[in-house]
Amino acid sequence: MAHPSQLGFQDAASPVMEELLHFHDHALMIVFLISTLVLYIIVAMVTAKVTNKYIIDSQEIEIVWTVLPAVILTLIALPSLRILYLMDEINDPHLTVKAMGHQWYWSYEYTDYENLGFDSYMIPTQDLSPGQFRLLETDHRMVVPMESPIRVLVSAEDVLHSWAVPALGVKMDGVPGRLNQTAFIASRPGVFYGQCSEICGANHSFMPIVVEAVPLEHFENWSSLMLEDA
């Protein structure tokens, strides 16, 4: 989750998010360089003491300021496309989870081996235990084994929703009648929070997502317990 007054991204919990962080650093550096150059030019022009009224054209600078931006754009596009294709690699997941969006909660189905399904409602503020995070905690978390490729099939039962977990670098819209696939690998154990990212009605801000990545044993224990409770 984000820490107080955080401005940047959350620390990456998946390899794809790491790539996205590095790409963002790269693109932002280019943006800062261009902005600094433009700001310098503006200040220089505004504070110039003399005026040249007789400039007609200048082929050399026109060539430079056409070719150079094309080069810069290529330098941004190549890493960007690389990550785009990286995210779509065939990855042979160990587990498939279905995340269904409802108004206003998520439900998760683990149907690879047994039929495990449960709803995940936000814990209202008045029911929080001391120390829990307001508007982020849910009664049931989506538990997954860590360091394993997980496939998530996102859909919705009523209106548009979107399943997003920033720390894992994942966001996928839940469209009624459609199955959208996304995947992630949780590189470290932990609890990762996200919120519904497509306006879906009155409680759109109150249907968070909590993914808990745990070692495989713990995942197996948890799923047995959940199946018993069901």
Add this chain to the structure above:
Amino acid sequence: MLSSRALVRGLQSGLWRRVSTTSGMKAAHAQDLDVIDCSVPQYNNRRDTPLPDVPFVQNLNAEQKKLKEKEKGPWTNLTKEEKLALYRLSHELSYAEMKKGSDEWKTVIGGVFFFLGFTGLLVWWQRAYVFGDVPRTLSPEWIEMQTKRMLDMRVNPVGGFSAKWDYEKNQWK
């Protein structure tokens, strides 16, 4: 009629002229002229045209004509006042006068501060009389427990939150 001369003149002589004039444009003519005949060369006060197309005073009276005749002789014969008078015949404003600028910035800054202060007043009034209590999760006790929980959960352990906590010494780094 909206475009009547009287209305235009009233607007120009009042607030709008001061408000709408920028220091750059003011130098083109020191006073706003009623009618400009653009089919003949114009005089202008601009820093990048030291010698405008026409002199400022074009219809010379007898005394000025005499001065112009004297100008055709050696310039060492001209007194300082005559040289200045000749300058003012051909130029309306000197460079120093052109570059002077105005005191408009004081009005602008004053206005900005005034409205900032007014907004601050509104914000204070809202906080005092409109807003209710913040949720209990923002109380110091809750924040303390929440922070402890975030550290236990290793939130953002790489470069963010938990990276700044020294787990051995149990204190912030």
